[in-house]
Amino acid sequence: MPPTHFLVFIAVSLAVFVVMLRWVLRARPSAPSAGMVTVVALVVVVIGMCFAKFGANAGLAWPIYYGVPAATTLVLPPLAFRMNFREASWYVALALASSPAIHVFFSAFVGWPEYLPFWHVPSLWNA
Numbered sequence: 001m002p003p004t005h006f007l008v009f010i011a012v013s014l015a016v017f018v019v020m021l022r023w024v025l026r027a028r029p030s031a032p033s034a035g036m037v038t039v040v041a042l043v044v045v046v047i048g049m050c051f052a053k054f055g056a057n058a059g060l061a062w063p064i065y066y067g068v069p070a071a072t073t074l075v076l077p078p079l080a081f082r083m084n085f086r087e088a089s090w091y092v093a094l095a096l097a098s099s100p101a102i103h104v105f106f107s108a109f110v111g112w113p114e115y116l117p118f119w120h121v122p123s124l125w126n127a
Helices: 003-024 034-057 067-080 085-110
Strands: none
Touching: 003 034, 003 085, 034 067, 067 085
């Protein structure tokens, strides 16, 4: 994967994560601090994606290099933001849908299939 692709994937994933988090927590009387959102987003997205990339390249088993970031994604935000059941339910559903959605977008519309390399989505440009 070219470094540019990885940086773009991180940037898009960060944007999607922050929008998703803000939407899930929208009904709260006061929004979470930008600092807290930034820290959680950096851990979940940036560190998670770097761990997955380097874990895969280092030959770690896929349950580790995908499982640890996935568990962090599903557990850290609900705990860090003390989400109620409704917020956590929306968050988990959106978190589970966001990676495949990003992958489909990049694979189909941009021709970059590397986001989830084990799931083939043909590019519309090569059709």
